[in-house]
Amino acid sequence: MLSRKKAGESGIEISEIILGCWVMGGERWGGADDNESIRAIHRAIDLGMNTLDTAEAYNNGYSEDIIGRAVRGRSHEVVISSKVQESHMRRGDLVAACERSLKRLGRDCIDIYFLHWPAGYFGGPRASLAETMEAMAGLREAGKIRAIGMSNFTKEQFEEAGKTVKVDIYQPPFNILWRGSEAELFPYCVQHNIAIVPYSPIAQGLLSGKFRPGHVFREGDSRGTTPLFQSGPMERALALTEKLKPIADKYGKTMAQLVIRWTSQFPGVTSPIAGGRNPAQVEENSGGAGWVLSGEDFDFIENLSKEYHAALPKFKNYFDTEIVK
Numbered sequence: 255m256l257s258r259k260k261a262g263e264s265g266i267e268i269s270e271i272i273l274g275c276w277v278m279g280g281e282r283w284g285g286a287d288d289n290e291s292i293r294a295i296h297r298a299i300d301l302g303m304n305t306l307d308t309a310e311a312y313n314n315g316y317s318e319d320i321i322g323r324a325v326r327g328r329s330h331e332v333v334i335s336s337k338v339q340e341s342h343m344r345r346g347d348l349v350a351a352c353e354r355s356l357k358r359l360g361r362d363c364i365d366i367y368f369l370h371w372p373a374g375y376f377g378g379p380r381a382s383l384a385e386t387m388e389a390m391a392g393l394r395e396a397g398k399i400r401a402i403g404m405s406n407f408t409k410e411q412f413e414e415a416g417k418t419v420k421v422d423i424y425q426p427p428f429n430i431l432w433r434g435s436e437a438e439l440f441p442y443c444v445q446h447n448i449a450i451v452p453y454s455p456i457a458q459g460l461l462s463g464k465f466r467p468g469h470v471f472r473e474g475d476s477r478g479t480t481p482l483f484q485s486g487p488m489e490r491a492l493a494l495t496e497k498l499k500p501i502a503d504k505y506g507k508t509m510a511q512l513v514i515r516w517t518s519q520f521p522g523v524t525s526p527i528a529g530g531r532n533p534a535q536v537e538e539n540s541g542g543a544g545w546v547l548s549g550e551d552f553d554f555i556e557n558l559s560k561e562y563h564a565a566l567p568k569f570k571n572y573f574d575t576e577i578v579k
């Protein structure tokens with residue numbers, strides 16, 4: 255059984271690996287099989303991976319809907335984190351978005367509620383962080399949410415938000431291939447007792463060892479448009495995974511288990527969020543817990559990671575191939 259970790263000062267305990275449920279929405283992942291998704295959630299709960307991460311943006315709430323269906327009758331066994339999208343950061347929009355998520359999830363309360371991206375990041379209405387954080391604090395006081403999280407935000411934005419309300423959890427993109435500026439926020443989080451739950455520890459599957467150069471994704475799977483799957487970064491990533499293979503073999507683990515373990519052991523990290531579309535993936539990924547990488551092996555991977563990162567173009571974000579200064 256997976257163990258539990260403290261989510262900052264929120265009083266909430268989360269599983270040491272969190273199940274990522276974006277893929278269960280289907281959109282941008284080339285579809286999903288609802289029955290498999292529900293079976294994956296049940297398997298996760300049985301393994302003690304009782305924390306489920308979703309968002310209203312995942313196929314317009316469909317991922318939340320699947321979770322609601324899967325946990326009906328056993329909702330008390332799970333901790334659910336969801337996210338409000340960047341176009342709903344004004345007070346009234348945020349409260350309405352939370353109510354819609356609660357309805358889809360079949361709950362009175364969302365355990366952890368994240369701001370997904372900064373207001374207006376993709377266009378759409380802007381709002382001051384003060385207004386948004388006041389609305390989040392209001393939801394917590396009203397018992398609609400228990401903990402407040404921020405996902406794709408900068409250190410400056412965390413500092414600004416912290417003037418209004420205590421933030422409990424940070425959800426950044428972070429894995430062996432992607433350690434961007436996000437990792438700069440880790441010491442700040444540690445200092446302020448903010449839990450860190452990195453997303454994409456397997457780099458959307460790229461670090462699992464199952465991809466080959468020139469991979470053609472099925473229709474509706476948008477991974478090929480993201481930075482790490484571009485020609486150049488992708489080949490270098492695949493070369494890196496070859497170097498990880500002997501380490502995984504040494505511990506009798508799969509590549510997915512190795513890379514999840516490495517992320518878990520990264521200083522400051524509380525629990526990584528690993529996506530899974532079926533019970534087999536969930537079961538395999540749960541094996542990222544229950545063992546420890548030696549300091550020597552951790553450092554070997556850390557050096558490969560830093561080397562990879564240093565040669566990576568400065569992409570706008572984890573999903574956008576625009577190069578920025």
Ligand SMILES: NC(=O)c1ccc[n+]([C@@H]2O[C@H](COP(=O)([O-])OP(=O)(O)OC[C@H]3O[C@@H](n4cnc5c(N)ncnc54)[C@H](OP(=O)(O)O)[C@@H]3O)[C@@H](O)[C@H]2O)c1
Pocket residue numbers: 273274275276277283307308370405406425452453454455456457458459460462464510527528529530531535536538539
């Ligand atoms: N806050 C944010 O902005 C944000 C952004 C992204 C993700 N997230 C959250 O983080 C979660 C995880 O991130 P992610 O899904 O992007 O990346 P990930 O966890 O690195 O990769 C998950 C994907 O890799 C494949 N996979 C999973 N286990 C595998 C295994 N053992 N062997 C081979 N392939 C495996 C599956 O896709 P296939 O079977 O289709 O290959 C799965 O959907 C999401 O579900 C979501 O909850 C949050």
